[in-house]
Amino acid sequence: xxxxxxxxxxxxxxxxxxxDEDRIEQAFRDCVDACGATxxxxxxxxxxxQGVSGVAVLAESHISVHTWPEIGxxxxxxxxxxxxxxxxxxxxxxxAFGTETVHVKELRRGEGLVRDTAxx
Amino acid sequence: xxxxxxxxxxxxxxxxxxxDEDRIEQAFRDCVDACGATxxxxxxxxxxxQGVSGVAVLAESHISVHTWPEIGxxxxxxxxxxxxxxxxxxxxxxxAFGTETVHVKELRRGEGLVRDTAxx
Numbered sequence: 001x002x003x004x005x006x007x008x009x010x011x012x013x014x015x016x017x018x019x020d021e022d023r024i025e026q027a028f029r030d031c032v033d034a035c036g037a038t039x040x041x042x043x044x045x046x047x048x049x050q051g052v053s054g055v056a057v058l059a060e061s062h063i064s065v066h067t068w069p070e071i072g073x074x075x076x077x078x079x080x081x082x083x084x085x086x087x088x089x090x091x092x093x094x095x096a097f098g099t100e101t102v103h104v105k106e107l108r109r110g111e112g113l114v115r116d117t118a119x120x
Numbered sequence: 121x122x123x124x125x126x127x128x129x130x131x132x133x134x135x136x137x138x139x140d141e142d143r144i145e146q147a148f149r150d151c152v153d154a155c156g157a158t159x160x161x162x163x164x165x166x167x168x169x170q171g172v173s174g175v176a177v178l179a180e181s182h183i184s185v186h187t188w189p190e191i192g193x194x195x196x197x198x199x200x201x202x203x204x205x206x207x208x209x210x211x212x213x214x215x216a217f218g219t220e221t222v223h224v225k226e227l228r229r230g231e232g233l234v235r236d237t238a239x240x
Contacts, residue, residue: 001131001133001191001193002188002191002193004186004188004193004195005186005195007129007195009127009227009229009233010240011121011229011230011233011234011237013121013234040165040173041163041165041175043161043163043175043177045160045161045177047179053160053177053178053181053182055161055163055175055177055182055184057163057165057173057175058173059167061173061186061195062173062175062184062186064175064182064184064197064199066124066125066181066182066199066201068122068124071121071122073121073122073124073230075124075125075127075181075199075229075230077184077197077199079184079186079195079197081186090240101239102239102240103233103234103237103239103240104237104240105227105233105236105237107129107225109129109131109195110131110193110195113129113131113223113225114131114133114223116225117131117223117224117225119221119222119223120130120210120222120223120224
């Protein structure tokens, strides 16, 4: 299997505005621009009483999020192949949600994952 | 940060039908049913000359895929919180794409990731 792209698992803590669909959609659009990607489709869903899920399909793969606003936590993914740079999204998310507390795990989809994981 | 759910990173190799949007959408719906999840939104995009991206927003988080049909490879994610069981998706994907060659990496979003990764 080839190297299929870089998939960042991004945990945002102490975040603000994580219950705001418009703010999340704007953050996604800003990530797309910063990373040099191309947006194809975007969708958000607001849960009651709180929480937002969002997905953006890109020419280079996707961005997704699920938020727990009551504890300031957002579970983001930024997966991009080709020349787009998903690491540029980290600073965008810090600014968008007003926090410096962000943890990132980088996965190399394709070759890296297949080498490092057991068959299921 | 709480435990926010189980996120499976699923690498499908030697797969068939990975250029077929309808087959991918049906596989997503079958995963949702098998895992005990609830589908809120589904979207697929067909690339030229080949390749499909797909996302499903669930009440329990999401499923996504990006395929490289020319090498029989699909990069799937199945992220579910609550009582839904994302591991049930693995057998569904094997059957849907006619392969036994599937690698899975399990990430525990929230507590597990924050503990194991450096701040960015």
